[in-house]
Amino acid sequence: MRLIHRRAVLASPLALAAAPPAFNSLALNQRARKRGLFFGTAVNHETITNDRHYLDRIDAESGIVVGEAQFKWADIHPEPDRYDFTRADALMAFAARHKLRVRGHTLVWHEAIPDWLRPALTPDTAEAILRGHIRAVTRHFAGRMVHWDVANEVIQPDDKQPLDLRATPWLNALGPAYLDIAFAEAATCDPAALRVLNEFGTDYPLPWQERKRAALLKLLADLTSRQVPVQAVGLQAHLDAAEPIDQKILSKFVTDIAAMGLKIIVTELDVRDQRLPGSIEVRDIAIAAHAKAWLDPVLACPAVLGVLTWGLSDRHSWLNDTFPRDDKLDQRPLPLDAALERKPLWQAIAAALDAAPVR
Numbered sequence: 001m002r003l004i005h006r007r008a009v010l011a012s013p014l015a016l017a018a019a020p021p022a023f024n025s026l027a028l029n030q031r032a033r034k035r036g037l038f039f040g041t042a043v044n045h046e047t048i049t050n051d052r053h054y055l056d057r058i059d060a061e062s063g064i065v066v067g068e069a070q071f072k073w074a075d076i077h078p079e080p081d082r083y084d085f086t087r088a089d090a091l092m093a094f095a096a097r098h099k100l101r102v103r104g105h106t107l108v109w110h111e112a113i114p115d116w117l118r119p120a121l122t123p124d125t126a127e128a129i130l131r132g133h134i135r136a137v138t139r140h141f142a143g144r145m146v147h148w149d150v151a152n153e154v155i156q157p158d159d160k161q162p163l164d165l166r167a168t169p170w171l172n173a174l175g176p177a178y179l180d181i182a183f184a185e186a187a188t189c190d191p192a193a194l195r196v197l198n199e200f201g202t203d204y205p206l207p208w209q210e211r212k213r214a215a216l217l218k219l220l221a222d223l224t225s226r227q228v229p230v231q232a233v234g235l236q237a238h239l240d241a242a243e244p245i246d247q248k249i250l251s252k253f254v255t256d257i258a259a260m261g262l263k264i265i266v267t268e269l270d271v272r273d274q275r276l277p278g279s280i281e282v283r284d285i286a287i288a289a290h291a292k293a294w295l296d297p298v299l300a301c302p303a304v305l306g307v308l309t310w311g312l313s314d315r316h317s318w319l320n321d322t323f324p325r326d327d328k329l330d331q332r333p334l335p336l337d338a339a340l341e342r343k344p345l346w347q348a349i350a351a352a353l354d355a356a357p358v359r
Contacts, residue, residue, distance in 0.1 A: 028335070029063035031350055036359025037299070038306035039349070040064030040100070042268065045087045047316060048094050057340045058312055059098045064146065066103035066267070066308055067091045072112040076137060080116050083136055092144060103267075103308070104145045106152040106198060107134050108182045110168035118169050126173035131185050138190040147265070149198040149234055150186045151179055155219065157211045163222060164215035180228050187229040197223075198234030198267055202253065203294065205246040213253055224260050233257050234267035235298070238310070241283070241290040242275035251297040258303035266298060268310040270317065270333040271345065274325045283332055288344035295352035302359060307349065314338045 028039040040062040047054050058065065069075050070088040077083055095102045108130070120129060138148065156166035162176050170178040179197075186195050197220070201212045216233070223230050235254075257264055271287040298304060311317055313336040320330055330338070335346035 026350075027061045028346070028349055028353065029061060031353040032306060033063065034358075035299075035353060035356045037304070037353065037356060038063045038101075039353065040066065040103075040306065040308040041312040042066045042068045042105075042308065042310045043091065043094075043312075044068040044316065045070055045090065048090055051315070053340060054313055054315060055094065057336060059100070061312060061335070062100060064101040064103060064306070064308065065091070065095055066105050068105075068310070069112060071104045071137070072106060072109065073117060073133070074112045074114050077117075077133055078114050080120065083140075085140055088141075092141070101146045102141075102144065104137075104141060104148040104193070105267075106149040107137065107186060108150060108154075108170060108178070109152040110166065110170065111153075113169075121169045121173040123173055126170065126178070127181055130170070130174070130178065130181055134182060134185040135189050138186055138193070142190045143192060145190060145193045147194040147196055147232070148186055148190065149196045149267070150182050150230070152198045153200060154179065154197070155199055155201075155212055155215045157215050158208075163219050164211075165219070179223065179230075180226075183223075183229050194231050194263065195229055196232045196234045196265060196267075197230050198236065200236035200238055200268075202235060203237060203239060203245075203250070204243045205249055206243070213249075217253075217256055220257065220260055220262065224262070230262070232263035232265055232305070234265050236268040236310075237266050237270075237294065237298075238268060239271040239290060239294055240275070241271050241273050241286045245290065245293045247293065247297040250294065251300065254298055254301040254303065258301055262303065264298075264301060264304045266295075266304070266307040269295075269307060269349075270310045270319065272319045272323050272333055273331050274319075274323045278325075278327050278329055280332065284344045287332060288348035291345055292348040292352050295349065296355065299352055299356035302357065304356075307353070309334055309349075312336055313340055315340075 032039040043065050070091050157164040159167040161167050165171050201209050271291050273283045276283045311334050314332050314334050315338045317333050337343050
């Protein structure tokens, strides 16, 4: 079954290479808007500060941006009694100049936290710390943020915790109620921003990902049944071009989320290639086909609002450090190459957006 499916996925890049679609000059966000969707990307502070040409491409292709790190605890709350909005405000200023909407990422996570936080979290202090942080951050940006990733990467079935939650400092101090607290506080302080539960590892028919999809659906059912104000699910979509895709599984997964009355956002799309041959042409074709095979069943779901890539150009990608290739070549996981030119992945995303049903 897996071998047959792998062959089916690898057939489409050959067709793509032999007869690429005749794309016009419409940017990705323009295409998305025609379907009632949006397209956007993540941007880091160094790019905002130092790479004007990259910013021009973001402006041209995107309608929404998200900070890679600018809204995370380590950047924005470096000391218990001090907030630093410098980098986040720079992103907001860039977005305002170019009339781009902004997603906030993230209010609760177990990583990218300042040194002071972990020892400060006890059952007696954690709720006040969590509420205070969410209150300060969301009120600073209230009315200017279209979404908040309220909680990020909360599922880990192997940790054997209630509701298959990840064993984090938040869970240790507050139990599963930390999610109730976070979503309720975000709803109170910035009610206009869509409240999102953001998660990775739900993309493939791998046993650990099957467990994670089931756990996420179980958690969402619990939260919605108790009227915890979660409104959407973020699917990170950090894809691996060497893994087979099962489109039926993906279609059922997003349909099950939508059946709970929740919206869906593709929040961090990229495609790693560290297990593919070194040839740029081979990698680009396989990456493009893989992304489209994943996007087609997901974008067919009416609950999906849009797609963001985790970076727009291969100039900057976390994958080269986290999943380096054995041959030391840079990966090519994003729609534009290092010279900011459109690649087959750009074409694949464009084709998937063009094929999506109109909302």
